[in-house]
Amino acid sequence: MIEKHILSFLLILSISIIYKSFEINSNEVFFIRSAIPIKNKTWENYNGRIRISPKAIFEPSTLEDLIDIVNLARKNNETIRCAAQGNTVSSLSVTENYLVVVNKLNKFTVQKHSKYGWTVTAEAGTSFLDLDNALRFHDPPLTLDSEPISDSFRVSGVVATGTHGPKTSSGIMSDQVCSMKIVTGSGEVHEFSEEINKFEFNAAKVNLGLLGIIYSVTFRTQPMYNLRLTNNYVPVTWLNNPLRIKHLVKSSDGFQLYYFPYNGFNSSEDPNLHDFNKDQIVVRTWKRTNEPVSFTQQQLEQLHNTQRQTFLRIYEHISSILQSNPRAASTIAASIRTSNSSSDVYQAPDAFHSFAYQPKALYDLSSYTFKVDPDFSNVAIEFYHAIQTLYEFAKQGKYPLNYLMEFRILKSDEALLSPTFNHDPDILYCSLDFMTVIGTPYYEEFVSLIAQRLFDKYKAKPHWAKNWEFVPNVTSYISVVYSDLIKLFEKIREKYDPDNIFFDNKSLEEIFNGALSQ
Numbered sequence: 001m002i003e004k005h006i007l008s009f010l011l012i013l014s015i016s017i018i019y020k021s022f023e024i025n026s027n028e029v030f031f032i033r034s035a036i037p038i039k040n041k042t043w044e045n046y047n048g049r050i051r052i053s054p055k056a057i058f059e060p061s062t063l064e065d066l067i068d069i070v071n072l073a074r075k076n077n078e079t080i081r082c083a084a085q086g087n088t089v090s091s092l093s094v095t096e097n098y099l100v101v102v103n104k105l106n107k108f109t110v111q112k113h114s115k116y117g118w119t120v121t122a123e124a125g126t127s128f129l130d131l132d133n134a135l136r137f138h139d140p141p142l143t144l145d146s147e148p149i150s151d152s153f154r155v156s157g158v159v160a161t162g163t164h165g166p167k168t169s170s171g172i173m174s175d176q177v178c179s180m181k182i183v184t185g186s187g188e189v190h191e192f193s194e195e196i197n198k199f200e201f202n203a204a205k206v207n208l209g210l211l212g213i214i215y216s217v218t219f220r221t222q223p224m225y226n227l228r229l230t231n232n233y234v235p236v237t238w239l240n241n242p243l244r245i246k247h248l249v250k251s252s253d254g255f256q257l258y259y260f261p262y263n264g265f266n267s268s269e270d271p272n273l274h275d276f277n278k279d280q281i282v283v284r285t286w287k288r289t290n291e292p293v294s295f296t297q298q299q300l301e302q303l304h305n306t307q308r309q310t311f312l313r314i315y316e317h318i319s320s321i322l323q324s325n326p327r328a329a330s331t332i333a334a335s336i337r338t339s340n341s342s343s344d345v346y347q348a349p350d351a352f353h354s355f356a357y358q359p360k361a362l363y364d365l366s367s368y369t370f371k372v373d374p375d376f377s378n379v380a381i382e383f384y385h386a387i388q389t390l391y392e393f394a395k396q397g398k399y400p401l402n403y404l405m406e407f408r409i410l411k412s413d414e415a416l417l418s419p420t421f422n423h424d425p426d427i428l429y430c431s432l433d434f435m436t437v438i439g440t441p442y443y444e445e446f447v448s449l450i451a452q453r454l455f456d457k458y459k460a461k462p463h464w465a466k467n468w469e470f471v472p473n474v475t476s477y478i479s480v481v482y483s484d485l486i487k488l489f490e491k492i493r494e495k496y497d498p499d500n501i502f503f504d505n506k507s508l509e510e511i512f513n514g515a516l517s518q
Contacts (some may be wrong), residue, residue: 032465034269035068041264043099045086047362047438049467054099059214061104063189066213070187072096079504082209084125084154088161088465092208093506100213102156106130110138110221114196116178117236118142124156131155132349141347146170146254150357151349156214161465162206162418164410164431165352166254166286171411172418174205176219183216184212185497203414203492208464210489210503211496225288227253227351230343232283236264236387242380249376249409255284257383259405261390263334276391279382294344299370304356310336315361318402318437326441362438363403363468364486366447369419370458372409372428374489378458379430383407386450393446400446404435416484416489418484419461431463444470455481469507479514 037056044051052397055078060066073080081095084102084382093099105123108131113119120142122131129151135142157163164172179193182204190212192204202210214448218275236259249255264278295303314336318329346354352397374380386405393400408431412422420429432454436443448471454460462468469475479486490512498502503512 012497016219035065035072039394043093043101044082045083045093045360047089047364049089049438050086050091050094052094052096052099054095057099057101059101059104063183063215066100066105066183066215067187067189067367069098070183070185070213071099071101073501074185074187074499079500080213080502081504082156082160082213084157085127085152087150088323088505089467090465090469091507092161092464092505094506097190097504102213103154105215107224108134110134110142113178113220116220117216118221119178119220120144121216122155122454123216124154124214125221126155126304127151128153128155128158128349131306132353134222136224136347137351142221143224144219145176145222145348145474146173147349147352148173149353149355151353152357152359155217157465159205159217160207160209160214162415162420162463163465164408164420166256166408167352168249168252168254168409168411169430171413171420172206174415174418175413176215177205178220179189179218180204181215182207182212182496183215184485185499185501186506189215192432199485199488200492202414203416204491205413208417208505208508210508211495212502213265225348226291226293226345227286227348228289228291228343228345229351229354230285230287230341232341233280234283236279236281237383238281238283239380239384242376245379245409246376247285248285252287254408256284256408257281257406258284258332259383260336260403261399262331262394262404263402265331265334270348273512274391274395276387279387289345292348293350294345295350300346300350307356308358311356311358311361314364315437317359322402322437322440325347326399326402327394327397329437330394330402333403363435364438365433365435366451366458366468367431367433367463367466368401368451368454369431369463370454370460371422372430379407381511382432382454383454389446389450393442398442398446400440400442401434401436403434403437406435416485417464418432419463421485435465438515448472475507475510476514479518483515483518486512488514 013262038059042053043057054083058069078097080098080100081093082100083093102124105125108122108126110120128147146167148163148165158173179191181189181191184190192201194201259281263280316331322329337368390401410420410429410431412420412427434447455477
């Protein structure tokens with residue numbers, strides 16, 4: 001009997017110790033089954049631009065974890081934002097309260113679907129590298145129709161922010177989604193799909209984390225196929241005939257233009273960096289083919305390792321002289337350009353990820369999307385103008401871009417908060433991107449100037465995941481251009497997050513409040 005009393009006492013004592021160990025300010029308790037924060041109190045994104053110390057950071061590994069975290073937030077009157085690999089460079093993940101990092105949610109299954117054939121369901125933190133390998137070695141071999149440039153990106157971040165791949169016909173990644181499950185503000189799991197409710201699905205497809213925490217995403221797949229990836233180097237004056245762009249877009253699966261700053265610079269001929277007509281641009285196309293691949297997987301891995309070493313060397317060189325000699329730093333990336341064109345065949349996912357991701361190279365990224373004119377003239381004009389503006393800055397001793405400028409052509413979609421939203425499926429959009437080493441002087445001034453021009457001329461929209469918040473008056477501008485769509489989205493947001501558990505982001509609050517007050 002005494003033994004029984006002792007055991008009971010010890011059991012009560014151990015339980016009280018467990019609860020005590022998770023106390024906050026002696027009043028709040030971090031304990032609802034698995035909703036336990038990690039010890040680390042600081043999180044930063046990939047390029048170090050964002051560094052936060054919220055009240056708690058969670059790393060869930062199951063659906064039950066997500067439900068418990070939301071219920072904990074409800075109990076403690078806290079708000080939630082989410083992150084994955086940290087490749088988002090805008091403030092979307094910033095919070096002072098609960099940060100949920102989904103990388104440990106990385107399971108996936110491939111299954112037959114009655115309507116879509118083979119589909120793959122991936123948890124929120126699944127990388128595209130893992131997804132690619134699972135599909136590649138499936139019987140039969142499968143692939144997604146398009147993917148983001150880096151295979152390290154995670155599923156939920158790509159979908160939530162409207163990230164795109166290189167293929168014009170595929171548009172944003174969310175257009176390949178046939179359903180997704182989200183843990184909403186009530187702590188319940190809701191499935192979104194076209195079959196259940198098309199309007200709500202179009203809100204969920206680019207949701208910016210405002211409907212809840214994405215648990216899983218189901219993508220349509222197709223049989224594995226090959227793409228011929230071709231890079232041609234042409235003079236910048238190639239842009240003088242925009243019908244060339246139109247022809248390549250219509251005759252290819254994907255089209256892209258790259259430009260490395262000042263790549264035609266010769267110090268003996270043009271010591272003041274004034275003549276941009278000597279520069280070249282890279283015309284890149286993807287075309288479906290039945291030809292065999294040009295490289296084995298082992299050869300590809302060797303090629304990617306070489307690319308990573310090259311990119312890191314260039315990044316370290318630029319960084320080392322960025323402050324002391326910004327002019328010299330701005331011409332280093334031109335060494336990537338060669339006079340040799342290339343044309344090789346890859347399996348589809350390898351063609352999408354043809355540039356190996358180098359996580360140690362830290363860049364700032366900005367992107368703006370505008371509707372393409374039928375003759376593509378505005379695409380050529382704006383790319384040419386951006387290069388010309390770069391040289392105008394150089395005349396003033398300013399070198400704001402030292403790595404890359406590029407654009408892609410994307411089809412429209414019906415996701416409400418997508419930069420490429422349009423009910424007309426035949427409308428195309430141009431996504432103009434800028435990439436420079438983090439901390440480059442005058443970068444924000446240069447990009448703001450280009451962005452303002454695109455805003456004024458085309459009502460362009462920024463890529464949510466990239467750096468846009470530095471542009472003057474940008475939140476009030478976005479409130480206007482998204483006004484009608486935000487009002488539609490808000491009806492869904494209010495339904496699934498009536499207590500504003502996920503509405504915890506200063507920029508989004510300004511944008512939504514501005515739009516809803518109009």
